[in-house]
Amino acid sequence: MFFEKYINAFTSSFFGMVNWTWRSITFDVPWYTNYFWGLIIISLIVWSLEILFPWRKSQSIFRKDFWLDGFYMFFNFFIFAIVISGFYKVLEVFFNDIGVKQRSLTLLDMSAYPNWLQLLIFFIVLDFVQWFTHLLLHKYPFLWKFHQIHHSVKEMGFAAHLRFHWMENVLYKPLKTFGVMVLGGFEPEQAFMVHFFAITIGHLNHANIKITYGPLKYFLNNPVMHLYHHAYELPEGKDGINYGISLSLWDYIFRTNYIPEESGKLKLGFEGDEDIPKSFFKQLTYGLRKPRP
Numbered sequence: 001m002f003f004e005k006y007i008n009a010f011t012s013s014f015f016g017m018v019n020w021t022w023r024s025i026t027f028d029v030p031w032y033t034n035y036f037w038g039l040i041i042i043s044l045i046v047w048s049l050e051i052l053f054p055w056r057k058s059q060s061i062f063r064k065d066f067w068l069d070g071f072y073m074f075f076n077f078f079i080f081a082i083v084i085s086g087f088y089k090v091l092e093v094f095f096n097d098i099g100v101k102q103r104s105l106t107l108l109d110m111s112a113y114p115n116w117l118q119l120l121i122f123f124i125v126l127d128f129v130q131w132f133t134h135l136l137l138h139k140y141p142f143l144w145k146f147h148q149i150h151h152s153v154k155e156m157g158f159a160a161h162l163r164f165h166w167m168e169n170v171l172y173k174p175l176k177t178f179g180v181m182v183l184g185g186f187e188p189e190q191a192f193m194v195h196f197f198a199i200t201i202g203h204l205n206h207a208n209i210k211i212t213y214g215p216l217k218y219f220l221n222n223p224v225m226h227l228y229h230h231a232y233e234l235p236e237g238k239d240g241i242n243y244g245i246s247l248s249l250w251d252y253i254f255r256t257n258y259i260p261e262e263s264g265k266l267k268l269g270f271e272g273d274e275d276i277p278k279s280f281f282k283q284l285t286y287g288l289r290k291p292r293p
Helices: 002-025 035-052 066-097 115-139 141-151 158-162 166-182 191-206 214-218 223-229 249-253 280-284
Strands: none
Touching (some): 002 035, 002 066, 035 066, 066 158, 115 166, 115 191, 115 249, 141 166, 191 223
16 A cells, blocks of 8 residues: 555656646647647747858758757657656655655745746746756766766757756756745746746757847856857866856856857867767666776
8 A cells, every 4th residue: 555655646647747748749738838839839930040040150950960959859858757757756745755745845935926026036046946956967077977968069059958868857857846845835827938938048048049138148048158158178177167047147146157259169069079979879878887998
């Protein structure tokens, strides 16, 4: 009976996610919460901007690893999300059993705030959690090994946004959940707006277009700033720069910002990136095994 509860939690969450994904594909969920078609529409719009207004004009429309990155978008956003959903539900049930509930960590109860303020706080806190997690991925060798998959991109384009090792999801998701719990243990009903905004900014940051947003560059991350995050050569003594996800604000506050020029002519990657496997399936297990001597 003890294990049956956890098995039921796993299966209900897993098949619930499968059902939600299928309903999204078949337009059986409201359009404004349809992440499947929302991702496709945002991707097509940003890709169109790349085609019409390319920053690096010599770069092909179907750039290097275009199709690999396109598959990663759907794998990380949907396939792996289905696989991992059951495990997260089991953890939630386990923590409830030992007395750690969503309200246990609440530092700021947002229920009395207007919706727009809830969304703003929700967005800012989650973005900071992701910024800090991103910094950790660069700082610690064990985590960097997985993050190397994202940094193996040699030509930047919108789909590179979601090329990342599945282990990053394992790390990001609990920390983002912690952030939600601190804010009262719930996501606002309009949280889909935050998620769609974050996807759009992430796509733009990786796209082959030049946008800096003028004075807003100190607040919003942008393609010029993020291109330097992927630079092969980093400033001396730095593990990384420009860690911003949606907001550049944290990089300017903690002095991890770096934009020496804006030509876009950079060598991308990192020292040793030639050892990264080229196939998707080999990249899935990269970082989990000890390198051959």
